[in-house]
Amino acid sequence: MIGKVPADVSSQIPDPLPFTTPKSLQVIRRCTLHLSDPSQNHQLRTLASVYDVLAIRPDNERSLQQACEALECDLISLDLSSRFPFYFKYTSLANALQRGVSFEICYGPGILNSDGGASRRNLISNATQLIRATKGRGIVLSSGAKRALACRGPADVVNLAVLWGLGQERGMEAVGKEARSVVVQAEMKRRSFRGVIDVIYGGEKPKRDPGKSAKGKPEKTKRKTDVLGDDIREDDATPNSISKREQRRQAKKARLDTGEILEDKPKEASRGSIILPDNVPAEDLPDGKND
């Protein structure tokens, strides 16, 4: 969306999509707002209420800073295929991360590379800068594709992210966990009470067959745990679990212990070490005592 936001905003994406989708697929509607003039009033709240995810695409440093610090959005999606005449500052980006706003890396323009390498170079440069500045946190990897050709598999994208300085783990998170958290947080912001408390439908209480629950199930489980416990105890007690070396060691210890009782000597004496009486200082000891 370019230009001024109209007074009454309505979702441009048709609600029942014109083609069939699998039942397990949840379609999330997203709006990306290009932001160049930070002083202008963009009705972000009305936009946010219409779309599921609201992303902001700042064009210059000031609008980026504003987006990081103040604007109510879910995602900051910089156009990484163009060159930015400034560095990303950790302080302002950390501000956004603290507010729970993530950053998006769109790899699509770099893959298609329609303008002879410039977009790819810019993408790699900006992505490494962004990863450096955010220390790899709060990064979402997405295609930003206008054609299906620019999409890549998740593992391929993670590999690219690894080459750009994001770790393997962080890369996996950027594809999976972070993207999920953006969606969930956006949903929380819209639906819940002050973005903190939400009432969810926890499902019906499963109906129980009274006969089963009274007799069959609990007894069964109990017996199972009992059996399990016995197994563990048996394992501890079996002689097989003790190695020969351990057996020998134990035998020796037993011998020493019995010797100690019979001879009424302290345990250490049998090992031939020096026993110091408490009241005798060490330096007063005669040399030949340990013979």
Place this chain on the structure above:
Amino acid sequence: MVRIKHRYLLVHILYPDPADPNAKSSSLTPGKNFPDLVQFHRPSPNDLTPQLFARAIKDQVLLLYGDYGLGLVTSSLYIKYLSPATSTAIVRCSRAHYRLVWAALSFMTHITVTSTQSHQSRACAMQVVRVSGTIKKVEEEAIRRARAAILRAKRESDEGTADGILGILGKEGEETLQGEKNMNDLSSMSDEDNEMGIESDEDG
């Protein structure tokens, strides 16, 4: 003597764009309307040879990493297996630099096939579906995926759900489960395999 360690990448060549009519008539039987799922995992042109594929990868590495990258990669890069029928390839590369090769594959958007009479370039996407240190595991995965793909295509074309986003996405879990279950039924389907142009090449 320490052996040289390799990585084997199992690569699928995908065709997200619908086929243009002239290319379709050359590689597939005309007059038959293929569902989107089969179009997506379309057979590659028959004149795509391992040498050509290796050439394409090396060109892309050269483009991305320059002479230095190509020098690192070129000694170990080898196309172990390429089946234009299933659009599947196994690429061998050295363990130290497999990410370079992988990135080059990710950045590829087309394969140029230069045969004697025509010079055609087709938009495609490379998807690495398995990375392994041994070729055996990659081979097993390739066979498993090919089987699952056939079964899914057959089932969904019977049910009429193979078109559109439904056909391409599908359910991964369901697909594998179905694949395992119908493993025994596969022997009876070998004639269909040939019809669809998928060969079960066991020796890689």
